[in-house]
Amino acid sequence: MAHRRKDVKFAHGGRSASNGRARRPSQSMSEFSEEPGSPTTNGALASPALDVPVQTEYEKKRANFIERTVWTLVMIGGFFWALGAGHLYIIIIVTAVQVISFKEVIAIANVPSKARSLRFTKSLNWYFLGTAMYFLYGESVIYYFKHILMVDRAASTGYPPQVSSSSSSPYKKGHYRFQFTQFAWTHMALFLIVGQAHFVINNIFEGFIWFILPVSMVITNDIFAYLCGITFGRTPLIQISPKKTWEGFLGAWFFTVLWGVGLTHFLAQYKYFICPVNDLGANIWSGLECKPNPVFMARNYALPFVPAGVPIPRTFNIMPVQFHVVILGTFASLIAPFGGFFASGLKRTFKIKDFGDSIPGHGGMTDRMDCQFIMGSIAFFYYSSFIAIHHTTVGGVIEAAITGxxxxxxxxxxxxxxxxxxxxxxxxxxxxxxxxxxxxxx
Structure with missing residues (x-):
C-alpha cells in the first residue's frame, strides 16, 4: 500500500495530507462549466443564460446627450426662476455651488486618508468650511446692511466661533507630515472656492448686473470657443488642453465682447438689475429703487482723428459702462479660461476624468464652475477699483456711531x-x- 508524502500541498490552498483529511471539492458555480440545459450539481436543469443587450457606442452617446440636455434646461430654468425671485435665492444657489465644489475637491485628497484609516479629515474639513463661511458671510451682511443691523463692537469684528479644547488629538503618530499636507490641501480649497465665492456674493450685493455679466460672459466664451474651434480651428493653444485652438480663442473673445455690450444695453434699462441690494425681499415684480451709478448714464463721445468727408459719424451716444464691459469681456476671454487649464492640470495629476458626478451628464460641479469663480473675483476687484462710487453712507455713519x-x-x-x-x-x-x-x- 502506497504511503502519501507528508510535504505535498494541494493546488487550491487546502490542508496538507499530514492531517489525514483531503480538501472538499469546491461547490462554487464558477468552477463548473455548464452548457444551457445541462444538469447542475443538485440534478436540476440550469436555465439558459439570458441575452443582455449590449449598448452600442451610438446609443451611449445618444443617452448621454439627452441626459446632458435635460439637465442643462433644468439648470437654466432654475437659474432664471431664482433671478426673478430675488437676490436671496441666487445667494442660496451660490452657497450650494461652493459647498458642493468644496466637497468634490476635498474628496480627492480624502482617498489616501481613508487608506491610512485617519479619522479626523471629514469633521475637521467641514469645520473649516463652516468657519470660513461664517466669517465671510457675516462680513458681507454687516457691510451691506449695517444701516439695518444694530451691531455692537464684538459682533462687527466677525470673529469665527472657537473650538472647545479636547483631550483627544486629531493627529495620529507616524502620520504628521501626511496630515499637515491634508491641512494645506483643505486651506487651498477654501481659498480657491470659498474665498472666490465670497467675491461673487459681493457682486450680487452691488447689483445683479455685476453677477449676470461675468457669469454669462464665461458661458458665452465657452460656447463660441467650441463653435469657432470646430469650425476653423487649426493652431493648438496650450499643450495641457490639446483641443483648444488660437482660432477658437480669438473668435470667442470677439463674440464675448459683443454679447457683453448687448446684454449691458438691455440690463441697464431696469433698476432691478443695476441697483445695489437694499432689500433682500425684493424681486423682479417689486423692483428696486436707487440713484443709478453714473456709468449707466449715456454720454456723447467724439471720435478723434476722423478725416473730413469720411462717412463715419464723429460723435456717438453710449453709456460709459460699455467701455468697462469691453475690458471685462477681455478678462473673460484671456484670464478666466486659465481656471479651466488649472482644473485640467489638477485632474491629470490625480488621473481622474471629472471632479465628481454632482450634475448628471455634466460631471462634477467644479468642472462647470472652475472659470466662474476666478471671473467673479476679477469682476469684483475691477468694479471696486474703477466703477464703484465711494462716499459716506448712512450705514457708514451709523456703524461709526455704534462701534466707536x-x-x-x-x-x-x-x-x-x-x-x-x-x-x-x-x-x-x-x-x-x-x-x-x-x-x-x-
Whole structure:
C-alpha cells in the first residue's frame, strides 16, 4: 500500500495530507462549466443564460446627450426662476455651488486618508468650511446692511466661533507630515472656492448686473470657443488642453465682447438689475429703487482723428459702462479660461476624468464652475477699483456711531442732531426736551 508524502500541498490552498483529511471539492458555480440545459450539481436543469443587450457606442452617446440636455434646461430654468425671485435665492444657489465644489475637491485628497484609516479629515474639513463661511458671510451682511443691523463692537469684528479644547488629538503618530499636507490641501480649497465665492456674493450685493455679466460672459466664451474651434480651428493653444485652438480663442473673445455690450444695453434699462441690494425681499415684480451709478448714464463721445468727408459719424451716444464691459469681456476671454487649464492640470495629476458626478451628464460641479469663480473675483476687484462710487453712507455713519462711541457719546450725538433738525423745522422742540430729560436721568 502506497504511503502519501507528508510535504505535498494541494493546488487550491487546502490542508496538507499530514492531517489525514483531503480538501472538499469546491461547490462554487464558477468552477463548473455548464452548457444551457445541462444538469447542475443538485440534478436540476440550469436555465439558459439570458441575452443582455449590449449598448452600442451610438446609443451611449445618444443617452448621454439627452441626459446632458435635460439637465442643462433644468439648470437654466432654475437659474432664471431664482433671478426673478430675488437676490436671496441666487445667494442660496451660490452657497450650494461652493459647498458642493468644496466637497468634490476635498474628496480627492480624502482617498489616501481613508487608506491610512485617519479619522479626523471629514469633521475637521467641514469645520473649516463652516468657519470660513461664517466669517465671510457675516462680513458681507454687516457691510451691506449695517444701516439695518444694530451691531455692537464684538459682533462687527466677525470673529469665527472657537473650538472647545479636547483631550483627544486629531493627529495620529507616524502620520504628521501626511496630515499637515491634508491641512494645506483643505486651506487651498477654501481659498480657491470659498474665498472666490465670497467675491461673487459681493457682486450680487452691488447689483445683479455685476453677477449676470461675468457669469454669462464665461458661458458665452465657452460656447463660441467650441463653435469657432470646430469650425476653423487649426493652431493648438496650450499643450495641457490639446483641443483648444488660437482660432477658437480669438473668435470667442470677439463674440464675448459683443454679447457683453448687448446684454449691458438691455440690463441697464431696469433698476432691478443695476441697483445695489437694499432689500433682500425684493424681486423682479417689486423692483428696486436707487440713484443709478453714473456709468449707466449715456454720454456723447467724439471720435478723434476722423478725416473730413469720411462717412463715419464723429460723435456717438453710449453709456460709459460699455467701455468697462469691453475690458471685462477681455478678462473673460484671456484670464478666466486659465481656471479651466488649472482644473485640467489638477485632474491629470490625480488621473481622474471629472471632479465628481454632482450634475448628471455634466460631471462634477467644479468642472462647470472652475472659470466662474476666478471671473467673479476679477469682476469684483475691477468694479471696486474703477466703477464703484465711494462716499459716506448712512450705514457708514451709523456703524461709526455704534462701534466707536460709548452710550453717553451716542446720546450726545442724537441730541446734537435733534438740535439741528429742530432749527430746520423738521421735528418738534418737544423731542429735544425729552432727550434732555433722559440725559439728566442718566
Amino acid at each position: 462711541l460709548t452710550h453717553e457719546e451716542q446720546m450726545e450725538v442724537v441730541k446734537i442732531m435733534s438740535k439741528h433738525l429742530v432749527n430746520q423745522g423738521v421735528i418738534s422742540p418737544k423731542i429735544l426736551e425729552l432727550l434732555s430729560e433722559q440725559l439728566k436721568r442718566r
